Amino acid sequence: MLIEKSLKDYVLEAASGNPTPGGGSVSALAGSLGTALTNMVGNLTFGKKGYDELSDEVKEKMEGNFKLLKEKIDNLNHIVDEDSKAFDQVMLAFKLPKDTEEDKKLRTEAIQEGYKKALEVPLKCARECYEVLKLQDVFSQYGNKNAITDVGVGALLVYSGMEGALLNVRINLLSIKDNDYKEQIQKEVDSILEEGNNLKNAIMKTVYERLK
Numbered sequence: 001m002l003i004e005k006s007l008k009d010y011v012l013e014a015a016s017g018n019p020t021p022g023g024g025s026v027s028a029l030a031g032s033l034g035t036a037l038t039n040m041v042g043n044l045t046f047g048k049k050g051y052d053e054l055s056d057e058v059k060e061k062m063e064g065n066f067k068l069l070k071e072k073i074d075n076l077n078h079i080v081d082e083d084s085k086a087f088d089q090v091m092l093a094f095k096l097p098k099d100t101e102e103d104k105k106l107r108t109e110a111i112q113e114g115y116k117k118a119l120e121v122p123l124k125c126a127r128e129c130y131e132v133l134k135l136q137d138v139f140s141q142y143g144n145k146n147a148i149t150d151v152g153v154g155a156l157l158v159y160s161g162m163e164g165a166l167l168n169v170r171i172n173l174l175s176i177k178d179n180d181y182k183e184q185i186q187k188e189v190d191s192i193l194e195e196g197n198n199l200k201n202a203i204m205k206t207v208y209e210r211l212k
Helices: 007-015 023-043 056-085 088-094 101-142 145-173 179-210
Strands: none
Touching (some): 023 056, 023 101, 145 179
16 A cells, blocks of 8 residues: 555655556645644644633634544545545546447446546545645644644645645546536535635635744
């Protein structure tokens, strides 16, 4: 499994001539690393000076988000490997026979289903990263100030993972002929990209303000 490799080996594989790990897998890893940094900020905040002065409402939100961040790390780590297999169904479909008209019809249908499956994994990655951006906000506002730059780096990585995953969704969407399906997915892609960008910008604004 890719996620079990050393950082050095993963980077070397990404740099090789092999198609995997590609942008989708790397996007998931970026999202996981950004989430992990925010998790670290939580560990550096709880029980430290100033934490007890926060309101019960803020503490509850921060601790609840902290637990969810751990789940997101696991989910994104899984996608690091899952994305590398996402295009397999498309490749298998292209190898189907096309000797008769019926063969061609079945092959085309299989290819179309393959492209839909191939975009489901990066779309799931984008959704996970988008949810992480929503969880990071409280840490940018109230996390340990000495680790505020880690919140910023985390947000940038998670946003990169999100947008990178959406690029993979878009390229697969180009090959799909079902216009209703394309329109539905495109609307979600546009929404995640816009709202995720707003969340990232808000976090970075807070980070820079707390650096003054």
